[in-house]
Amino acid sequence: MSDKSLNLGKGPILPLLLKMSGPSIATVLVVNLYNLIDAFWLARLSPNALAALTISIPIQLILSGIGVGTGLGAGSYAARMFGAEENRKARQTAGQVFFLSAVLGALFIGMVLAGPELILRFFGATEEILPLSRQYLLTSLPGVPFLFLIMMTGNLLRAEGRPHLVMYSALLYAAVGSILDPFLIFGWGLFPKLGIRGAAVAAVISQIACGLLAFYYLQQGSSKYKLKWHHLRPDYRIIRSIYQTGFPSIIINLVVSLGMLMHNHILGGYSDLAVATLGIVSRMNGLVMMTLYGIGHGLMPLVAYNEGAKLYSRLLATVKVAVKISFGIALLSLLIVEAFSPAFAILFSNNPELQALTVTALRINFLILITAAPSLMWINMFIGLGQGKTAMVLLVGRETLILLPLLWLLPPWFGINGVWMAQPLANAFAFLFILYWAKRQYRIFESLIIDKG
Template sequence: MTDKALNLGKGPILPLLLKMSGPSIATVLVVNLYSLIDAFWLARLSPNALAALTIIFPIQLILGGVGVGTGLGAGSYAARMFGAGENRKARQTAGQVFFLSAVLGTLFIGAVLTGPEHILRFLGATTEIIPLSRQYLLTLLPGVPFLFLIMMTSNLLRAEGRPHLVMYSALLFSAVSCILDPFLIFGWGPFPRLEIRGAAAAAVISQIAGALLAAYYLQQKSSKYKLKWHYLRPDYRIIWSIYQTGFPSIIINLAVSLGMLLHNHILGGYSYLAVATLGIVSRVNGLVMIALYGIGHGLMPMVAYSEGANLRSRLKETVKIAVKISFGIALLCLLIVEVFAPAIAALFSDGSELRNLTATALRINILILITAAPSLMWINMFIGLGQGKTAMVLLVGRETLILIPLLWLLPSSFGINGVWMAQPLANALSFLFILYWTKRQFRIFDSQISGEA
């Protein structure tokens, strides 16, 4: 295994983008496979267990929003500092994520323990689902600081040109959880039958393992960060720099969580099977978005490094190549899901009603891919540039000004299918605004390139 870092500012763009994206795609793949397998085993346990897991999903999105948002801010800042030759600031950034993981994890655990039932009811849990959701949520809490650390260090490793190490950490995290899931859920062999608590316990154990491996990579001699103990002391100037980009990313993910919360409430009015369908659709959608997220993860540090090094022509060409590749992949995934939706639905349930609901929902919801591909690349470009506020306005506007009204309006005309239609339609409308802002940014690049000539 080689830990040699890639040079983000030199060489042909396409091969470098593929080298940065390949491990990121693999990382997203294994994480989503873990999520899918988790849903698979809980669906086999009972539809109620799957519905309970789906109720928790907005909380997982919030955790992801805070962790990934902070990590994106740290990764973007570190990559720009490496590009500008400010290596010490980049190294100090690595130390701050340990401090932030501990503080944010402790705050989240304390907030949940103040009233888990009230939180679950707010998320749309019905009386029959609350006990299962509570068991899962409380068992999950000890792993939260470690989950934050995994999310944050992943972006730091990409920022120094070592995305393959993120993949190894994700492989360990997912493998441990996938192996333990059925044993702890159903009590296979010498393991106790913990049911839904077993799924949460498997997640906690895997999070600890993944976090320890990621921390090991950061303190290796081959790492650019050269992590030292005094870098772990809080440096509020660097934390401020992290959240100039990271905080808008957190707000984006919180807005996505709000959309998921509304989905839960609206679908809960139909049946618990509708909520279970949402859980399946969300995980399948995450699986087919793998390549898009992976390319976006590879693109962001390349943009940040080029911005720090004033390589505007290279930056612009990198974004264009990423858009072309992602759109081709999105079109292929769309066709596959449209054709095989009934077969995919059959993997999760023997019941005809849940299968039919899921197949229809998949075919409607997957239309989001057409506009999601270029939108994701452009949003990652803005994050890489340190323009987190721009990304926030564009995406939060989609969730609050477009998606929420559609979620209330469409079901009155199209029934439950209107719920599945809301996301693709909202994404299509927001695409127009993101396209406009991207063209504006490209004109700025062109003027900067002309001034350098």
């Protein structure tokens, strides 16, 4: 295995973007395939088990929001420091994510233990599925600090030009969890039958294994970080720099989880099967959306590095290539789902009502991809530039000013289909605003190119 880092400021743009994005895409596809397998086995256990897992999605989004937001801030800062040849600050940044993972993990565990039932009811758990949701949530808690660490270190590895190591970590995470899932859920062989707790135990084991592997990568001699124990000491100046970009990303993801919370509450008013449908749709949609996020994750350090090195022409060309690739993937995925949604529905359940709900929800919800693809690339461009506040305003505005009102207005007119329609319509409206700001940033790049030339 070669640990040679990519040079983010030289070489043809498309191959470099693919080398950066390819492992990121593989990473998120593997992780979401594991999530899909998780949903598959729990749907086989019972529809209520799948509904209970779905209740945890907003909680997982909160964890992801905090972890990914912090990681994006750390990765963006480290990439800019590498671009500016300030390697000492980049190495110190790597040490801070271990401190932050431990502190944030402990805080989250303490909050959940203080009132698990209250939290689950807030996120939409009905009395019927509350016991199952509680089992899953409490069993999964030991893995939280490691989950934070995985998300944060992934961005650091991309920032130093080693995205393939993120992919190897994800493969380990998904392989361990996917293999253990059926054995621990159904009690195959010598394993105990743990039901929904088995899915949580499998997740915790895979998170610990992946977190230890990430630590190994960062302290290798071939790593630009060359992590040492003294790098782990808290440095509040660097932490502040991390959150100047990362905090807006956290707010973005927390607001997204609010949208998921609203979905859970509204669909819970229809039936637990409707909540289970959301679990299937979100995981199917996640396979494609996370692919787009993978391209964005590959784009972000390229933007940050080239901005730090003042290579504005290369930066602009890289963003435009990413937009074209992501849109092509989104369009192809939409056509496949529109054609084969009945087959996907049958794969998950033999319940006719759940199948019918899933087919309709998939066909409506996947329309979001057409406008989501370019929007995500531009948002990652802003994050790479250290303009987290711009990204926050654009995406938080989408959730609070457009999505939430649509979730309130559409169901009385269109029933449950109104719930599925809200996301694609909100994204279409938000796309217009994101497009305006992206074009504005393009003009800034063009003026800098002229001045430099």
